[in-house]
Structures are given as structure tokens and as C-alpha cells.
Amino acid sequence: MSEATTLGRQAPPSPAEPPLLEVNNIEVVYHDVILVLRGLSLAVPKGKIVALLGANGAGKSTTLKAISGLLKTEEGEVTRGEIRFAGERLNGIEAHQIVRKGIFQVMEGRRIVADMTCLENLRLGAFTRSDTAGVKRDIEMVYSYFPRLKERTGLAGYLSGGEQQMLAIGRALMARPKLILMDEPSMGLSPLLVKEVFGIIRRLNQDLGITILLVEQNARMALSVASYGYVMEQGKVVLDGTAEALASNEDVKEFYLGGHGAERKSFRNLKSYKRRKRWL
Amino acid sequence: MDFSLLLQLTLNGLIVGALYGVVAMSFVLIYKASQVVNFAQGEFLLVGAWVCWWFLTDWQLPFWMGFLFTLAFMTLFGLVLQVVVLRPLIGEPVISVIMATIGLGIFFQALMKWIFGVFAKPFPPIFATERVSVLGLEVQTVYLLSLAISLLIMLGFAWFFTASKHGLAMRATAFDQQVAQSLGVSVPRVFAMSWAISAVVSSVAGVVVGVVNGVSSALSFYGIKVFPAVILGGLDSILGAVLGGIIVGLLENWAHYLDSQWLNWGNMFQIAPFYALVLILLLKPYGLFGTKNIERV
Numbered sequence: 039m040s041e042a043t044t045l046g047r048q049a050p051p052s053p054a055e056p057p058l059l060e061v062n063n064i065e066v067v068y069h070d071v072i073l074v075l076r077g078l079s080l081a082v083p084k085g086k087i088v089a090l091l092g093a094n095g096a097g098k099s100t101t102l103k104a105i106s107g108l109l110k111t112e113e114g115e116v117t118r119g120e121i122r123f124a125g126e127r128l129n130g131i132e133a134h135q136i137v138r139k140g141i142f143q144v145m146e147g148r149r150i151v152a153d154m155t156c157l158e159n160l161r162l163g164a165f166t167r168s169d170t171a172g173v174k175r176d177i178e179m180v181y182s183y184f185p186r187l188k189e190r191t192g193l194a195g196y197l198s199g200g201e202q203q204m205l206a207i208g209r210a211l212m213a214r215p216k217l218i219l220m221d222e223p224s225m226g227l228s229p230l231l232v233k234e235v236f237g238i239i240r241r242l243n244q245d246l247g248i249t250i251l252l253v254e255q256n257a258r259m260a261l262s263v264a265s266y267g268y269v270m271e272q273g274k275v276v277l278d279g280t281a282e283a284l285a286s287n288e289d290v291k292e293f294y295l296g297g298h299g300a301e302r303k304s305f306r307n308l309k310s311y312k313r314r315k316r317w318l
Numbered sequence: 319m320d321f322s323l324l325l326q327l328t329l330n331g332l333i334v335g336a337l338y339g340v341v342a343m344s345f346v347l348i349y350k351a352s353q354v355v356n357f358a359q360g361e362f363l364l365v366g367a368w369v370c371w372w373f374l375t376d377w378q379l380p381f382w383m384g385f386l387f388t389l390a391f392m393t394l395f396g397l398v399l400q401v402v403v404l405r406p407l408i409g410e411p412v413i414s415v416i417m418a419t420i421g422l423g424i425f426f427q428a429l430m431k432w433i434f435g436v437f438a439k440p441f442p443p444i445f446a447t448e449r450v451s452v453l454g455l456e457v458q459t460v461y462l463l464s465l466a467i468s469l470l471i472m473l474g475f476a477w478f479f480t481a482s483k484h485g486l487a488m489r490a491t492a493f494d495q496q497v498a499q500s501l502g503v504s505v506p507r508v509f510a511m512s513w514a515i516s517a518v519v520s521s522v523a524g525v526v527v528g529v530v531n532g533v534s535s536a537l538s539f540y541g542i543k544v545f546p547a548v549i550l551g552g553l554d555s556i557l558g559a560v561l562g563g564i565i566v567g568l569l570e571n572w573a574h575y576l577d578s579q580w581l582n583w584g585n586m587f588q589i590a591p592f593y594a595l596v597l598i599l600l601l602k603p604y605g606l607f608g609t610k611n612i613e614r615v
Contacts, residue, residue: 111496137502149497151490162486166502213502 045279045287056125057081058249059105059141059217064119066097066104066273068112074100076273077119082217087243087250089260089281091294092270098253099146101270102219105251106143107133123217138166140216146225146253148206152195156187159194159205163212173212180208183238200231207238217249218242224256232256236263257294261285269294320579326455327571333461335567336468340523341540342547342559343475344516350492350554351512354404354415358423359520360541361430366392366521367528367537368430374442381444388525389518396517400510408509427538438534464526471519472560479556488512492554546591550598552608561606566591 059082066075075097082088092098103109104116105123110133121128123141131139150159160180164173181188184204190197194205203223210218223239224232240263242248254260261267261281269277269290277290284290345359369391373384403422407415445459452462478485491498491508499505524537547566551558573590577583598605 106500108496108500111499132504133499134502134504137500143500145497145500149494149500151493151497153493154486154489158480158486161483162490162501165483165487209501 042275043277043279045277045283055084058084058124059251060120060122061101061105062120062122064104064121065117066100066109066114067117068114070115074114074273075104078270078273078275079119080268080275080278082249082251083266084249085243085247086266087239087252087264089257089264089267090251090253090270091257091260091267091284091290093293094255096270097273098270099221100273102143102221102251102253105136106141106219107131107136108143108145137213137215140214141219142210142213142215142217143219144206144210144221144223146221148199148202150194150197150202150205150209152193154194155192156190156194156197156205159209160187160212163209166213176212176214180211183211183241184208199226200228200235203227203231203235204238207235207242211242211246211248215248217251219251219253221253222255223252224254224259232259239263257290258285322455323578324575327575328568329452329455329457330461331568331571332564333457333465333567334570335564336465336560337523337526337563338540338543338547338567339560339563340468340471341520342544342551342563343472343556344519345544345548346551346554346556346559347475347488347512347519348516349548350556351488352404352509353412354419355412356516357416357419358426358541359516359544360538361423361426362392362396362517362520363524363527363540364430364533364535364537365395365426365524366517367524367533368434370521370525371439371441371528371533372434375439385525388521392517392521393514396514397510399517400513404513405506405509408506423538423541427535431535434533436535438532438536440532441529444529458530460526460529464530467522467526471522475556484508484511543591546595546598548605549595550605552605555605555607558605558607566594569594 061078061080063077063079064075065073065077067073078097078101080088080090080101090098090101100109100114103112103114105121105128107128109115116129123139126139128136128139128141151162154162157177160177161173164176167173184207186201187205187208190201194202197205207220207223220239223235227235236259239250239252243250243263252260252264261284264281267278267281267284268275269284277284277287279287285295341359341363344362345356348354348356348359366388370384370388373379373387374381377384379387399422403418404415407418445463447459449456449458450462451457479489480486487498487501487503488508488511490501491503491505495505498508523540527537527540543566544563547562548559549562550565551560551562569590570587573586577586
């Protein structure tokens with residue numbers, strides 16, 4: 039962690055209140071041999087949206103799975119370091135129990151149950167709860183965020199990509215989580231839908247006070263809703279800072295935000311292909 | 319042409335077919351939830367029937383009480399079987415798990431013979447009137463009860479899988495185990511539950527058949543009859559299992575009619591479903607309602 043550069047305001051949260059989620063120097067190994075995360079640390083303060091950015095294969099999804107416990111289903115293991123949620127150590131706890139502690143992962147690719155209806159998917163999201171009346175109220179609450187889900191009575195597998203993403207988020211809300219781990223909510227969606235989904239993510243954070251750890255390829259969108267961000271590379275955090283600081287950082291701009299000025303198109307800058315994409 | 323015999327056999331076929339459907343459903347339940355092909359399904363019927371018989375004769379319990387005790391016993395039986403024998407095999411090759419269930423079948427077959435002997439034993443009479451006439455057809459009272467129970471179980475399954483959260487969790491597990499876990503479902507618990515339900519439901523069928531024909535190791539033959547039924551319906555479809563069961567029941571009895579009227583070959587009744595099985599595998603290997611990409615064994 040010592041190599042990582044911190045931009046903007048020093049260190050994520052105020053030291054007075056410990057963050058809701060704290061990942062300390064964890065190392066993750068798949069199949070006992072493949073080292074994927076090598077000393078990753080991050081903190082997610084309560085009530086905030088934190089973005090986790092990085093290229094393909096940097097270990098973003100693995101980080102989320104390490105937190106939610108789903109790593110075990112993929113032969114992965116946290117071999118070092120510690121994950122703490124609300125002061126409690128999460129290492130070694132089964133995924134289905136972590137859901138009961140208030141962490142819900144919206145997996146990459148939506149992963150809704152295709153051969154169930156919308157409503158059944160939502161009810162499934164409330165599996166860990168037993169207050170029938172509350173579940174009913176929350177279904178209406180989800181419908182108020184996603185009115186078009188109410189109109190869809192057929193199988194969820196026939197929903198459009200955007201609707202499936204909404205259903206996946208709605209299903210997460212049904213569990214009444216304190217922290218949602220969101221893996222690539224913009225995947226495969228049209229720019230307009232991406233905007234809509236991110237608008238909803240912001241509203242969930244503001245209205246319901248849900249803390250969100252957001253993994254995204256669409257860095258511009260992610261930084262527009264997040265208050266703090268981490269940039270990962272090869273299993274480590276290499277850069278972190280407030281969303282504004284990251285968004286204005288030259289390297290982040292170049293590698294993740296694109297849209298650089300005309301000078302980048304000049305012949306001279308062919309060199310940039312050779313420039314290594316790291317800050318270390 | 320003997321129409322009243324044809325009608326009688328058709329009715330028999332429906333009743334027996336509904337029972338096959340129930341057993342097939344419990345077979346599909348295990349396959350769907352935990353991807354295990356359970357070759358010991360027939361032994362679930364056998365164990366259930368013997369245990370019930372034991373409650374009724376040795377303990378002299380009234381039928382309903384013995385029946386409830388049997389259900390309780392079979393719940394425990396299914397749970398223990400899953401936890402002790404099958405849970406350690408999770409993640410092992412399919413063939414090892416199949417071998418284990420075949421082994422379980424042989425073990426319980428032998429255990430029942432050892433405890434209760436090799437001869438068929440009748441249940442004490444349960445109904446005052448043995449037979450009633452329905453629309454001019456003679457029907458055993460037990461068969462009517464069996465039809466009612468079969469329908470009740472099917473409705474129960476329909477309710478369980480659409481309305482209860484544990485049913486939804488089971489469907490989610492069948493769809494994708496990782497997704498189920500991410501929703502807070504304990505996959506090992508779902509497996510155990512599916513085995514318990516399967517054992518209980520099969521044992522109900524076992525008791526009904528036992529009451530009609532007496533209890534003997536022939537009961538486990540139902541476990542074999544289930545194969546044409548589930549393969550006809552599609553290995554992973556509950557609705558398919560019910561329809562497959564009914565079709566197999568009808569097929570058997572119609573084959574029997576054909577045989578007794580014209581062919582006189584003698585054992586069409588026994589083998590007709592298996593001819594059908596061969597045909598289905600040739601023509602429609604995924605069955606009527608099966609998912610196309612499932613693994614065949």
C-alpha cells in the first residue's frame with residue numbers, strides 16, 4: 039500500500055469514525071497457486087459511494103468476491119490480510135452468512151434467475167428476511183424506483199439488458215443491505231440506459247443511505263457519482279483520491295477517461311503506445 | 319374388443335401413472351437441485367413402506383399415526399443420507415456419485431431383507447370397504463386414496479416452488495449455485511432439504527403401493543420405472559415428470575390390454591415402458607420439457 043499515490047484530500051475517511059468496510063492488505067490466491075490480489079487495501083466510509091477502477095484483469099471483481107465471500111465458490115481464498123465490516127472480521131465467513139450481515143453483491147452480468155418472473159426474483163432477494171409485511175412494502179418501493187418492472191409479468195430471461203440490470207439492483211434492495219457491491223452495472227447497456235442506471239445508483243445512496251462500492255469500466259460515469267475512487271492494477275491499488283482529483287489526474291484521464299485533445303492524434307505521439315501504463 | 323376392460327385398465331393406468339409421476343417428481347427434485355442421478359429412489363419407497371408396516375404391525379399404531387411417524391422418519395432419513403453420504407461427494411466426478419447412489423440402493427435393499435425377511439407382507443386392512451364402484455368400474459378404495467394423495471402432493475409441489483421462499487431458493491440453486499449463494503441461500507442446506515423432501519414424497523408412494531400389493535422388495539422396481547417417466551418428460555422438468563409418469567402408467571396398461579386381447583406374449587406390461595424409453599432416446603433425447611444442454615449420464 040505504501041507505493042500507492044493518494045491524490046486530493048489525505049486518506050479517505052475522517053479518522054474519528056472507522057469506515058463501514060475496511061480491506062487491509064489482502065492477498066487472494068486462486069486454485070492455491072494463482073496470486074491475484076497482492077496486498078490490496080481500501081476503505082469505504084459509511085453512506086458514501088466509492089469507485090474501484092482498473093483495466094480488465096486488474097482484480098476488481100476478485101476484490102468484490104473476496105468481500106462478499108463468493109470467492110470460495112471459485113476456488114479462491116484470502117490468504118493474508120483482513121476484511122472488516124462494521125468492526126467485524128469477515129475472513130472465512132460463508133457467502134450466504136455475509137448477506138445476512140448486510141453486504142449484497144450485484145454480480146457482473148446481472149445474473150438474474152432467467153426462468154423466474156420479475157416478482158419471484160424480487161422475492162428471492164428477500165430470502166434472508168422473514169417479515170412478510172416489510173417484504174411486501176419493499177416490493178412496492180422497488181417498483182417506485184423501477185416502474186417498468188411492475189409491467190413485466192413474464193419470465194425475467196426475456197427482459198431487456200437494462201431491465202435485467204434494474205431487476206438485479208431491485209433484487210439487491212430487497213435484502214435491505216447496508217453495503218451494495220456493484221460489479222459493472224453499465225455492462226452491455228446503451229449510453230442512455232447507463233445514465234439512467236447511474237442516476238438510480240445515486241438516488242439509492244441519497245434516499246436510502248446505502249453505501250456502495252462500485253466497480254466500473256466506465257470510469258467517467260463512476261467518478262461522476264462516487265465521492266472517492268481507487269485505481270487498481272495487477273492486484274494492487276496504485277492510485278487513490280477523491281473523485282474530483284482522480285477525474286482531473288492526467289494519467290487517469292489518458293488511460294481511463296479517453297477523449298484527450300487533438301495533439302494525441304499527432305504522429306509524434308505514436309510513442310505513447312510504448313509508454314507503460316503504470317505509475318510506479 | 320372388450321371396452322369395459324379397456325376402460326378399467328385406462329383408469330388403473332391413470333392411478334398408477336400418477337404414483338409414478340409422484341416418484342418421478344421426487345427424482346427430478348434431487349436431480350434439479352443437486353445434479354445427482356439418484357439410483358436409490360426405488361429404495362426410498364421400500365424403506366418408507368417397511369417402516370410404516372413396522373409401525374402398524376409391531377407397534378399396533380392406528381394408520382394415520384403410523385403414517386405421520388413414517389413421514390417424520392423419512393425426513394430424517396433423507397437428511398442424514400445427504401449429509402453423511404452425499405455431502406462429502408460434492409465436487410467429485412458424476413460417475414462416483416452415481417456409483418454411491420447405486421451402492422445405497424443395494425445396501426438398503428439388503429438391509430430391508432435382513433430386518434424384515436424376503437417374503438411379501440400385507441398391510442393390516444385400512445378401509446372398511448375394500449372396493450367402491452365409480453361409474454360402473456370397480457376401484458380399490460386405496461387406489462382412490464392414492465390418486466387423491468398424488469394430486470395433493472403435486473399441488474403441494476406447485477405451491478412450494480412458486481409461493482414459498484425455500485422453494486424459490488431451491489429453483490435459484492438449480493439455476494445457478496453462485497447466484498443462490500449471493501442471495502443468502504445456503505446451498506448445502508438446499509441439497510439436504512431436497513433429499514429430505516424427495517425421501518418423504520417417495521415413501522408416501524411406497525406406503526400406498528404397499529397397502530395395495532403388500533410390502534416386498536418388488537417395491538424398489540418403481541425406482542426403475544421412474545427412468546422412462548423422467549426421460550420422457552425431460553430430466554429436469556417437474557411438470558414433465560408428472561406427465562411422463564402418467565404416460566408410462568397408461569402405456570403399461572394399454573400394452574397389457576393389447577397383450578391380453580390379441581398378442582398373448584405374456585409380459586408386455588413389464589417391458590412396454592422400456593421400449594418407449596428406447597424410442598424417446600432415439601427421437602427426442604431431451605424429453606418433452608427438458609432443457610437442451612443438460613448433461614446426460
